Amino acid sequence: MAKIEPGMEAMLDVYFFETNSLLEQLDEILLRTEQANEFENEDIKEIFRIMHTIKGSSAMMGFENLSTLAHKAEDMFFVIRENPDVITDVSFVYDLVFQVSDSYKAQIEALQNNVGGEYESLDFDDLINKLIKARDKLSNEVTEGEGGSAPAETAPAESTAPAESTAPAQAVSAPTAPAAEAGSTTVRVFFEDGCQMENLRAFLLINTIRDECSYLKFTPEDVETNSETSKEIVENGFIISFIPNNGKVDYILNLIHGAMNVQSYEVLENVAVEPAETPKAEIPPEPAKQETVAPKPAPAPAKPAEKKPEPTSVEKAQAAVAGANGGAQQKQSLISVNLAKLDTLHDIVGEIITTESMVISNPDLEGLELESFNKAARDLKKLTGELQDTVMSIRMVPLAGVFQKMNRIVRDMRKKLNRDVDFVLEGEDTEVDKSIVDNLQDPLMHLVRNCMDHGIGEESPEARAAAGKPPKGTIKLSAQNASGEVVIVVSDDGSGIDPERVMAKAKKMGLLTKPENEYTEREIQNMILLPGFSTNEEVTEFSGRGVGMDVVKSNIEKCGGQIIVDSKKGAGTSFIIKIPLTMAIIDGMEINVGDLVFTVPISTIRESFKVEPEQLVNDTGGKEMIMIRGVVYPILRLHEKFMIDTEVTKLEDGILLLVETNNKSMCIFADRLIGEQQVVVKPFPKYLSRYNMKGEGLSGCTIMGDGSISLIIDTNSLIG
């Protein structure tokens, strides 16, 4: 077990956020370019930069293994960047980089699960060796290709050797010049008070302007490696001498001014930069810095790479990062906020809505003529409504992030199963509440895997051809908004679900609850969602563990959604997921049973009505049914279901609600309707979680206007 360096805990969240964003970007680039099967120059630079940033921030956090790993990957990409043609075996590079990305994710997960600062440090030696080998192999190829004209690059040396060999003339021109270069501008930069790790911020600042300068020198020089320099920077400022590429001093000054955490700077024209101390400052100590010198017209990032990756990458990856750190250039328009704060805000809004109805429908006001009060109350209601909508919209994030991850899964499975499929994404920009997005990832992953493994994988190319389907299978993942719900469909055009096989299996497992011939095709298909059901005899790496589908179902139900299987044998399978836009506030109908109040989600209620005796029928088993417009529905008495004492036991005295969900309907019987109310859903207290309320037809509770508690009915499990 390794320990997180003391004092770094506060930075951990930022580190996770940034590194995860970068890794997502990396995956996105890799997947995009892998399809095109070649690396664009821009992409190579991008990957290089990502590795470099990760290396820097990991070193800053003291995660040595991560830093080394990124360093080696960076080294390899350095060779590639200098000689893009060197890659003869693209997939080899891809596999390596994906492995790096996975190792990173694994370690970060371990870090996130740290207990009291202790975490498990993963061993990346194998991968690092592979990377070193790859780099050597690549650089050998370069050498051969160039007839040995670039020996420096083939050297497996750590750092300075290649740096010096390729360092351009103008930088080397005055390696020992003690005073500032003629024509240079010298500035003293101060960072914001208490921004911490000034040395690294200084280093990042240097990185930012490096590309734009033909001459660059700074004091103290060892900012990247020596954290002691922080103090010096705080006290004396960070001194930079530079000559801009294009002579635009103002442009550089603007860059410095606009950089992250820079509080102020002053220009010290012609000031010598403590000569003796920095003889070699302009020679970068490691290869990463060489991009310095290649004069590039590319727009410089407006800030150090640590915080905001880099404009072009952000544009590309904006979707993937789900708006988290988009728009590096307009830093004022987007901020990243801790989710816990949003949750608190959200809770408070919930309380305000509850309190509002406590005030407005206060029993003390009954029977009073309150014209201006009522007007003010209406205004208040309107405003709280807007407040609620705004808070909800803050929490909405596009599904793109989750969808992109599926790309990766399809890629891996494509390789392992050796089956080619098209993966089509639709509606990635559909927005859903953040908490729901987080809960969706695992179910979607399972479903996509299932489509690959069972849908496409079980149908041989010959069978596809015989059925008149294109040889390449298609998996489609789509999302759309539909009347207050988000509908996500995962579908494949594979073999489909064979009802007979499912039935046989269900029988074997003893999962049938009624005679075999009473099951409709739809019911049979949906049996694959039952716990312990997996039709794949053989357990593969990807599916067939028999836990998959019911976990999918329960995860989706956890965020208030439902899943339906729609399949046709031989034509393919669709999993249709319907989830609410947000799960925290629902429109509910309050109903009364005995001395208890229940809330039924209005979205599930079709109608409510008083019953006429002639509508009632009993089936052969004595079950109560009701005939409405020619259709017979079962009746569920809530007071019996929940064992509540009530005086209303005759169906004619109470009220019936026709509810429908998952294409199933029934009537529930209650004493009376109380009224419609918007309620804030609260989960049951943790202490009660062992009693499976959800399975008993209750999804949570809510506090009503008068402070009493109402139980929210989960129509889905009530019917099922």
Added chain:
Amino acid sequence: MTNDVIREAVAKQQSGDRKLAAENTILGKVMTFNIGDQVYGIEIQYVIEIIEMTHITKVPHVPNYIKGIINVRSKVVPIVDIRTRFGKPEIPYTSRTCIITLSLNDVSVGIIVDSVADVEDIHTSDISATPQSRNVNENDFIQYMIRSENNTTKLILDVAKLLDEEE
């Protein structure tokens, strides 16, 4: 208090070493309450607040000792009747009946007690090991016991067990 601390305190007194036994330090505070004639206690670090008896919303499909849930300043708290939990006969709630809300590791529970008594110090010398109660139900939840000068004993509840019991 951890079980180690308790064991140590009990061991000191049973060691027969008078000097050790006389070493008297205060280990913490307990809040005491009555159930029938018996005095119970809860270490105060677990106690959030004492509230008067209020309307409890019943929850279906739970054991009979869980009386339901209440709303404490917009937090939903489940309520356990200690009497029923310990297998004692139920009595009607009176004006002295109280709910003590407890919290441990994010799990909150309110317990119904006949009346709240006092808050007092725990002295090392007063601690004794878990008694063998006649009541098996109850015995599971007693962590240790405190003897007072007038020879009455106070049973200190094991909050971790109370809040995290396995069915």
